[in-house]
Amino acid sequence: xxxxxxxxxxxxxxxxxxxxxxxxxxxxxxxxxxxxxxxxxxxxxxxxxxxxxxxxxxxxxxxxxxxxxxxxxxxxxxxxxxxxxxxxxxxxxxxxxxxxxxxxxxxxxxxxxxxxxxxxxxxxxxxxxxxxxxxxxxxxxxxxxxxxxxxxxxxxxxxxxxxxxxxxxxxxxxxxxxxxxxxxxxxxxxxxxxxxxxxxxxxxxxxxxxxxxxxxxxxxxxxxxxxxxxxxxxxxxxxxxxxxxxxxxxxxxxxxxxxxxxxxxxxxxxxxxxxxxxxxxxxxxxxxxxxxxxxxxxxxxxxxxxxxxxxxxxxxxxxxxxxxxxxxxxxxxxxxxxxxxxxxxxxxxxxxxxxxxxxxxxxxxxxxxxxxxxxxxxxxxxxxxxxxxxxxxxxxxxxxxxxxxxxxxx
Amino acid sequence: xxxxxxxxxxxxxxxxxxxxxxxxxxxxxxxxxxxxxxxxxxxxxxxxxxxxxxxxxxxxxxxxxxxxxxxxxxxxxxxxxxxxxxxxxxxxxxxxxxxxxxxxxxxxxxxxxxxxxxxxxxxxxxxxxxxxxxxxxxxxxxxxxxxxxxxxxx
Numbered sequence: 001x002x003x004x005x006x007x008x009x010x011x012x013x014x015x016x017x018x019x020x021x022x023x024x025x026x027x028x029x030x031x032x033x034x035x036x037x038x039x040x041x042x043x044x045x046x047x048x049x050x051x052x053x054x055x056x057x058x059x060x061x062x063x064x065x066x067x068x069x070x071x072x073x074x075x076x077x078x079x080x081x082x083x084x085x086x087x088x089x090x091x092x093x094x095x096x097x098x099x100x101x102x103x104x105x106x107x108x109x110x111x112x113x114x115x116x117x118x119x120x121x122x123x124x125x126x127x128x129x130x131x132x133x134x135x136x137x138x139x140x141x142x143x144x145x146x147x148x149x150x151x152x153x154x155x156x157x158x159x160x161x162x163x164x165x166x167x168x169x170x171x172x173x174x175x176x177x178x179x180x181x182x183x184x185x186x187x188x189x190x191x192x193x194x195x196x197x198x199x200x201x202x203x204x205x206x207x208x209x210x211x212x213x214x215x216x217x218x219x220x221x222x223x224x225x226x227x228x229x230x231x232x233x234x235x236x237x238x239x240x241x242x243x244x245x246x247x248x249x250x251x252x253x254x255x256x257x258x259x260x261x262x263x264x265x266x267x268x269x270x271x272x273x274x275x276x277x278x279x280x281x282x283x284x285x286x287x288x289x290x291x292x293x294x295x296x297x298x299x300x301x302x303x304x305x306x307x308x309x310x311x312x313x314x315x316x317x318x319x320x321x322x323x324x325x326x327x328x329x330x331x332x333x334x335x336x337x338x339x340x341x342x343x344x345x346x347x348x349x350x351x352x353x354x355x356x357x358x359x360x361x362x363x364x365x366x367x368x369x370x371x372x373x374x375x376x377x378x379x380x381x382x383x384x385x386x387x388x389x390x391x392x393x394x395x396x397x398x399x400x401x402x403x404x405x406x407x408x409x410x
Numbered sequence: 411x412x413x414x415x416x417x418x419x420x421x422x423x424x425x426x427x428x429x430x431x432x433x434x435x436x437x438x439x440x441x442x443x444x445x446x447x448x449x450x451x452x453x454x455x456x457x458x459x460x461x462x463x464x465x466x467x468x469x470x471x472x473x474x475x476x477x478x479x480x481x482x483x484x485x486x487x488x489x490x491x492x493x494x495x496x497x498x499x500x501x502x503x504x505x506x507x508x509x510x511x512x513x514x515x516x517x518x519x520x521x522x523x524x525x526x527x528x529x530x531x532x533x534x535x536x537x538x539x540x541x542x543x544x545x546x547x548x549x550x551x552x553x554x555x556x557x558x559x560x561x562x563x564x
Contacts, residue, residue, distance in 0.1 A: 047519055077524070077540035093514040109498050111538045111546075112526035113516040154502035154509075156526075156537065157516025164519065172541070179541055189474050189497050269475070271496075271542055290540060294522040297538075310529065311521065370539020371547040372525050374494060380524075 025166070030059050032223045032248040033128030033360030037253065040230060040381065042360040043166045043242040044071045049237075049360050050294035050381040052228070054082035054245060056171055057125040057346065059089070061133035065090050066125070071168045074245060075292035076228070076391045078172035078210030080179045081134075082108055082115055083264035084161070085141035086170040094211050095135050097194050104210060105145050105193045105201060106137050107152035108179065111372065113159045115170075116152055118195075120144040124215040128245055131218035135210055137168070141406055151190040170292070172217065173226045173245075175264065175404035176394055178211040217393045222248030224396035225403060227255050228291055232386030237350055237359035238323055241385065249392055250399035257400045259409035263334030264288070266394040266404050274375035274406065275331040284377040287330065289389060289406045296326075296342060296372050298364035303344060303384055306367055312347030312367040316334075321349060323364055326375060332405065342366075342383060361385075384410070437468075438506025439548050444488040464557030465489070472497075476544075478504065481563060483555050490549035490563045498544045501537075505548055508533055512548075 035218030041143060043051040052074040058081075067090045069083060094103040095118075105356065108115040117139040124131045127364035138145075140160035148158055159165050172179065180191050189202035192211070195201040218228050221233040230243035246255045262274050276287035276298075284298065303324065306314035312346055323343040331337040345364035349355065369376050373377035383389070400407070437443070460467045468480045476495025483489050493499050502509045512535050515528050526533040537546035547563050554560075 020503075045519065048521055051522075057457060075523075079541065109541065109544065110523040111540070111544060112520060112523050113513075143450065150502075153513075155498045157513040159523070164517070166522075168517075170523070174541070178540065181542075182544045183474070183496070184426070189471065189489045190500075191497070273543070286543070288543075290524070292522060293524045293542065297524070311525070311527065369538070370536055371492060371523070372527075372545055374564055376544050380522075387524070 011204075016393045018062050018371045032221065033250050034252055036127045036245040036247070038074055038228065038230075038243050038245045039061065039240055040243070040361040041061050043073070044319060045166050045169070048294060048363055050365065051166060052291045052381060053167065053386075054126075054171065056083075058083070058088070058092070058136070058168070059123040059125065060090055061121050061123050061392040065341060066123075070170050071172045073165075073167040073292065074228070075172045075290075075384070076226070077288070077290035077292040078110075078170060078179065079174045079176045079214040079217050080137060080172045081122075081169065082117075082137040082139055082172070082212070083115065083169035084139045084165065085143075086162075089167065089282075090136060092120035092122050092136075092138070095121055097204065099246040100194055101198070102196055104204070104206060105195050106212060107149070107155065107191055107193065108137055108139075108212070109155055109191065110159065111154035113164075114148075114152055115139045115165075116145075116148040116158050117141045119210065119212065121389065126245070129216075129219040131213075131215040134213045134215060137212050140220040146195050146201055149193060149201045151203065153195075153345060155190065164389075172403050173214055173216050173391065175266070175391060176214065176215045178208055178213050180211055186209060187261050195338060200231070212395065216247055217396065219247060220323075222251045223393075224254070224389050224398050225249035225252065225390055225392040227388050228384055230386070233361055233363050235323060235345065235364060236353060238361040241361045246388075249390055257398070257407055257409070258408040260336050261334060261339040261388070261392075261400050262330055262332035262336060262338060262406045263401075264406065265333050265405050272404065273376070274333065277329040277331065278326075278377060284375050285376045287377040287379070288407075289383065289391070291384060292391075293378045293379060294365070295380050296344070296382050297376065297378035297380060299369050303366075306347050309347060309351060312365065313344050314346045314348050315344055318348040318352070320344050322354070324368075334401075334405070338408070340379070340383070365395045382383050412418035415528070437480050438503060439488055439491050439508050440550055440553070441488050441506060443482050443488070445524065446504060462557070462562070464555040465529050472499065481558065483553065487553055488560070489553035489555065490547065492545075492564050494545040494564070496542045496544070498537075505535065508535065511535060
């Protein structure tokens with residue numbers, strides 16, 4: 001464990017008390033800058049409210065040939081860095097198969113489609129932290145990767161442009177160390193491919209080290225989780241909200257967790273999910289916290305859905321601000337629970353109120369989950385305002401216990 | 411819910427033998443019951459059939475752990491499909507001719523990457539979830555049996 005503590009005694013206790021953690025060795029290293037600015041806005045397209053954005057610096061591994069790419073979406077619901085090829089100007093080395101010498105490519109799955117492209121090695125730098133030579137995905141790199149295979153396009157439309165992604169890329173800092181993980185080490189799943197120079201791509205198994213990986217989990221320190229800290233905003237919305245992505249949990253003075261640890265399973269059908277009790281009689285067994293969800297998604301037939309815009313709730317007046325309170329108790333697989341209070345406003349009002357064209361961050365946007373997020377209360381970006389939200393990684397220890405877990409505090 | 415609590419577990423090997431010649435046909439949305447069996451082979455799945463009042467639900471569990479359900483009317487028509495699991499299934503084959511409508515929606519600027527829907531008078535498609543947890547459904551409103559509820563398609 002590499003940790004820094006003001007108290008040498010505490011540091012020693014941590015070093016000797018934490019097994020199986022992220023780093024290696026017992027050296028206490030000096031703290032590095034672990035605060036990365038983030039902003040909630042409508043992204044570079046201006047079309048999608050509540051996008052959590054940051055800038056990411058990538059470098060040719062081991063060199064000072066670097067590029068900082070703005071407008072990358074911060075996503076605690078996926079793992080791995082994916083950047084549009086059109087946004088990258090430096091030449092990154094490919095990730096190749098030892099057996100064929102061909103470059104690996106990936107069909108990155110998202111609900112609205114797929115991202116297709118080659119794997120590359122990069123040093124990924126955020127604040128003062130660096131993940132050295134990890135696999136990232138270069139989306140739609142037509143120069144080095146063949147056309148999308150049928151088994152990939154069969155999973156949905158390619159999200160291959162800034163207009164469709166709503167960003168230059170996605171930095172996945174979720175619960176898991178890799179996007180696919182152990183399943184893809186021994187099984188093909190129309191996720192990873194080996195593409196020959198002929199243009200023919202075959203589904204392949206792939207080692208963990210080659211898989212697209214959560215950059216934060218591979219920092220030298222502060223690698224056990226991530227904290228998203230955002231200010232409270234007005235109920236009418238805000239033009240934008242500036243906050244911080246803080247690396248590590250309990251590794252520096254600025255990331256100490258005092259809230260309740262809400263444990264989640266790391267495998268199985270409920271991986272990454274906790275229980276949410278809503279209105280005392282409704283149980284959502286597959287609930288989660290997710291900065292990649294721009295609204296709260298949950299089902300309540302008592303809240304009217306909007307005629308327009310579709311996909312949102314529209315309780316109360318469409319011509320004046322009103323909110324209905326939402327009270328939920330979330331219960332982790334560790335048996336610990338925490339109350340959550342939220343609010344839902346009329347989305348039609350929020351989007352048509354005076355000055356709406358300049359409002360891009362909302363803490364009260366919600367919509368039905370339906371069959372697409374079954375049994376889920378999805379605590380999206382509206383949940384994050386006015387809080388520090390902790391996402392603790394699998395296979396990493398923290399002073400509050402081993403990940404994966406979620407937590408939050410004021 | 412009007413579930414008749416009797417489930418038939420069918421050994422996948424039997425179906426490998428019986429439908430080996432029909433692998434090119436798939437139980438697509440709007441297709442027929444016959445093609446459900448081909449799915450089982452193509453998706454390397456095991457199947458469970460549950461009888462409901464007025465329709466059957468054929469649930470295929472894929473090797474990946476993803477469960478695909480095909481809702482079959484008495485006429486033999488697949489009037490709805492649903493999926494849930496760590497990976498998305500082959501939606502092109504599952505949705506058949508209707509897959510292009512999902513692709514068209516995905517090629518238009520839309521919201522976040524957690525949900526995409528097609529809501530039309532003749533077709534509903536809803537795809538959602540996050541990495542390691544996807545789900546969705548599609549149905550043809552005109553072909554829904556009177557005894558089937560939209561709420562049951564999941």
